[in-house]
Amino acid sequence: MELNQQAEKFYQAWGSLGSNWGINKTMAQIHALLLISENALSTEDIMEKLKISRGNTNMNLRALMDWGLIQKEHITGERREYFMAEKDIWKVSRLIARERRKRELEPALRLLEEIRAVKDTDASTKKFKKQIEEVYKFTAMVDSILEKFIKSNNSWMMKIFSYIAK
Amino acid sequence: MELNQQAEKFYQAWGSLGSNWGINKTMAQIHALLLISENALSTEDIMEKLKISRGNTNMNLRALMDWGLIQKEHITGERREYFMAEKDIWKVSRLIARERRKRELEPALRLLEEIRAVKDTDASTKKFKKQIEEVYKFTAMVDSILEKFIKSNNSWMMKIFSYIAK
DNA sequence: TGAAACTTTCAAATATTTCTGAAACTTTAT
DNA sequence: ATAAAGTTTCAGAAATATTTGAAAGTTTCA
Numbered sequence: 066m067e068l069n070q071q072a073e074k075f076y077q078a079w080g081s082l083g084s085n086w087g088i089n090k091t092m093a094q095i096h097a098l099l100l101i102s103e104n105a106l107s108t109e110d111i112m113e114k115l116k117i118s119r120g121n122t123n124m125n126l127r128a129l130m131d132w133g134l135i136q137k138e139h140i141t142g143e144r145r146e147y148f149m150a151e152k153d154i155w156k157v158s159r160l161i162a163r164e165r166r167k168r169e170l171e172p173a174l175r176l177l178e179e180i181r182a183v184k185d186t187d188a189s190t191k192k193f194k195k196q197i198e199e200v201y202k203f204t205a206m207v208d209s210i211l212e213k214f215i216k217s218n219n220s221w222m223m224k225i226f227s228y229i230a231k
Numbered sequence: 232m233e234l235n236q237q238a239e240k241f242y243q244a245w246g247s248l249g250s251n252w253g254i255n256k257t258m259a260q261i262h263a264l265l266l267i268s269e270n271a272l273s274t275e276d277i278m279e280k281l282k283i284s285r286g287n288t289n290m291n292l293r294a295l296m297d298w299g300l301i302q303k304e305h306i307t308g309e310r311r312e313y314f315m316a317e318k319d320i321w322k323v324s325r326l327i328a329r330e331r332r333k334r335e336l337e338p339a340l341r342l343l344e345e346i347r348a349v350k351d352t353d354a355s356t357k358k359f360k361k362q363i364e365e366v367y368k369f370t371a372m373v374d375s376i377l378e379k380f381i382k383s384n385n386s387w388m389m390k391i392f393s394y395i396a397k
Numbered sequence: 398t399g400a401a402a403c404t405t406t407c408a409a410a411t412a413t414t415t416c417t418g419a420a421a422c423t424t425t426a427t
Numbered sequence: 428a429t430a431a432a433g434t435t436t437c438a439g440a441a442a443t444a445t446t447t448g449a450a451a452g453t454t455t456c457a
Contacts (some may be wrong), residue, residue, distance in 0.1 A: 121417070124435090127435090145433070203320045203324065226376060272450080
């Protein structure tokens with residue numbers, strides 16, 4: 066089997082998997098393509114390999130830059146912009162964790178804080194309040210762990226992972 | 232503010248948050264509703280509180296049962312079926328982790344295993360193979376940690392979390 | 398047995414998300 | 428200044444996902 070075939074299989078499949086992850090197909094495909102590409106690619110290169118429109122390519126490149134997963138690279142003598150992905154998978158995982166924390170966890174935490182802040186002495190709400198408090202405490206804990214994880218480096222992560230695995 | 236108002240705010244908002252989590256709005260709302268409800272609720276109760284159709288309610292109750300997040304409860308003398316949620320948030324987190332591992336991680340792992348299994352001595356594929364191997368190793372590690380987490384109990388989780396937090 | 402009470406299914410309608418492509422905009426080189 | 432090269436935007440089109448509601452199916456009990 067050729068490299069191209071295997072590579073194509075990888076980024077095509079990674080795209081469909083992305084959907085399960087709540088990341089859109091094109092975004093996941095472009096990321097996969099750049100992750101295994103040795104050199105930086107231009108918008109044109111990406112459009113051609115993935116057979117997608119310019120607008121779609123541009124939108125998703127921008128999203129990937131927002132996530133910090135790819136960067137622009139200016140090649141001297143070339144006017145066109147090239148893009149390359151962060152290749153260290155540990156670092157990639159921290160960038161993804163950061164973004165998902167922001168999108169998935171922080172808004173939930175804000176809602177829970179708002180609800181628990183309401184003073185209420187009515188006996189009938191006791192159990193409700195208690196359950197909200199449990200959910201809040203758990204969410205806050207996960208949030209603080211994610212924060213620590215995001216700010217850490219590869220060796221801290223490895224240390225933690227081997228502690229958990231033992 | 233009344234209990235009902237606060238409760239409603241909680242399950243309505245939790246529904247929109249669910250979308251960020253890749254869980255559909257109704258499923259998240261029903262789960263939130265049952266999570267803070269003291270007693271088991273019938274399909275009718277849920278339809279009424281959330282203003283949704285019978286079909287939608289039924290589908291999402293079934294999905295929640297598949298995830299293991301809710302259970303049927305038969306009330307003696309009552310023909311109608313009632314539903315109640317698992318209330319322990321630690322256990323809930325393990326159930327969610329189990330399902331997301333199955334949906335999000337396992338398929339990725341299978342793809343990576345398939346690609347790395349292909350024998351290829353061509354020099355030009357070296358870097359590609361190396362990168363796939365890195366991604367695979369990382370994914371496999373996350374998978375094994377999730378497995379451990381899913382099979383654990385509350386006190387193991389607390390122990391790990393305080394180790395990480397320190 | 399049969400009819401009332403309740404649950405499940407699924408095709409069609411609705412809503413949401415993603416993608417396209419052409420036009421507008423920006424940058425660079427002469 | 429201007430034209431070529433490249434980038435961004437965004438309204439409408441296409442694709443996906445969710446929801447409805449009515450019909451079919453199941454269970455219970457008199």
